[in-house]
Amino acid sequence: MSLAKITSVTGRGVPVTGNDIDTDRIIPARFMKCVTFDGLGEFLFYDVRKNADGSDKPHPLNEARFKGGTILLSGANFGCGSSREHAPQAIQKYGFKAIIAEGYAEIFFGNSTTLGIPCMTAAREDIAKIAAAVEADPKLEITVDVGAQQVRFGGQSVPATIRESGRDALINGRWDAIGELMEGLPAVKATATTLPYLAA
């Protein structure tokens, strides 16, 4: 399986502010009644985006000026809560290609990386700078440089880090581990024989 090398993502930003944005908020549980991930994009942030009657609430995703954005900006502990891959799947299917936040819940980070979504960590002030620039000009082009761990926008640049295993996986096109895991099958079987509960 050959995967794209994700060295950088360029696009427009969408600021979705707040800390501890949990996976129930990213994709409410009732939309997980499905046997494929297709179509999840339209339910992204549904309950904070829509009223009960389906009309819009004020939310950046409902604003015309942010339409077509591919880089999601948020706060601390993004994606906390459940292990549902439905959350990054919905983010990706909606059209986002990268996330810049102050930090991520562990499982969310892993799930996103496996889908080829770089989750970059930046300082609050720096995210605020990017968000301010996006507010001023929603058409502003932002480049998330995964390799160089940097975000560039409107002539400015700020550091944005990603843990080394994630960075390596993305820039070298091995973010989906399945191919490599399959190559290890003989070693898997050998390890299994050393464990009594698996050997039995």
Place this chain on the structure above:
Amino acid sequence: MPKSLFQKVWDAHTVRKLANGQTQLLIGTHLIHEVTSPQAFGMMRDLGLKVLMPHRTFATVDHIVPTDQFAEPYSDPLAQTMMEELRKNCAATGITFFDRASGKQGIVHIVGPEQGITQPGTTIACGDSHTSTHGAFGAIAFGIGTSQVRDVLATQTMALGALKVRRINVTGKLHPGVYAKDVILHIIRTLGVNGGTGFAYEYAGEVLDRFTMEERMTVCNMSIEGGARVGYVNPDETTFAYLKGRPYAPKAAAWYAAVANWKSFASDAGCHYDDVVNINASEIAPTVTWGINPAQGISINELIPDATKTEVADEKASIDEALAYMKLKPGAPIKGTKIDVAFMGSCTNGRLSDFQEVAKYLKGKRVAPGVKAIAVPGSQGVGVLCASLGIDQVFRDAGFEWREAGCSMCLAMNPDKLIGDQLCASSSNRNFKGRQGSPTGRTLLMSPLMVAAAAVTGAVADAREVFAVNN
């Protein structure tokens, strides 16, 4: 060199290092359910992959099952489709499925231990974040995403980075009326909702030593609510006694060999911990959440936080956001807050001992008028035990609806949902916005006995007063 249990289990299950520095880790036991597995089976089909160890994979159905309807087809066609998809995938791949007809169905984190599948010194994965529950047995148990479910199905391994280990000692003695649920709510409140990021939590100390397996499971269950991916307790005689005789536990001579092996996984005295936290049990009171994440909790006699009393901008913002959603008054006592619904169940507190403890006090009491109260056993096994002890009848007599096993109102993917902005006293583990099925529904997390106290008084109450708890 002395090692922690985490380190020992990790080392024993390491297959090899991967190019990006992660470890290919062998997963001995894989648990699956209907919500996060169908897409994984789909990916397997697309890639032409086979299930490597179907005999190490166990399935149950829990999230979508209606608790007031047993016969299929379910009134929700989507739920029926998910049910059939799982049944079909298990049949096609040779995976054991604890279907409802088996009498062994239930919430995946209750079924694994109950069947004796969850064992010390093993690695466990499940496409569900509360997989940390299984750590109560001294297993390293990971909640995973669907692509990883695919990885484990196909290779019985996954790619992971090692975790640091934080030891949390809970010392001293708990006051009467203070439960395992209060211990973990207190820990999360103390260490923060993301305090555990990058850590495995090792729970220890006299309180954990004395705890039953079911209490240990309640604590480990909510590790994820504190940001820790896994939580565990070192295996001891309590662990072995619980497992003995269970359907999937080793038998006869193999039992003794297994116990000896399990003992060898416990953390060595003097091993290295990346962090150590000490918690004094006597400082823990019955705890209730007031906000929209599980760290936003206070003891029953404290006041709801007031954003104007803090100078920290972040704290202000999060209190304001939470209270605006919860429609609670800053600075008011949490005690006395009227509730609409009482939910007793979930993988946190849906086990026999949870219902048993509540039943002790519920006899002769009545659910307050206007309160909808439902009790949902975590598994069919728990339901049968409760029935054999007459516990279900105590709940019914008190005015609770007694239901079939499942996740139910913990996340409301079945018909059990809050309506509008109803306020629910819940023994579950998450109080996120919209968690219990209504986009404006509100959740207060607490121990089962506190849920019962709220149910019978119609408002948040101190269970110790309502039920004269003093032993």
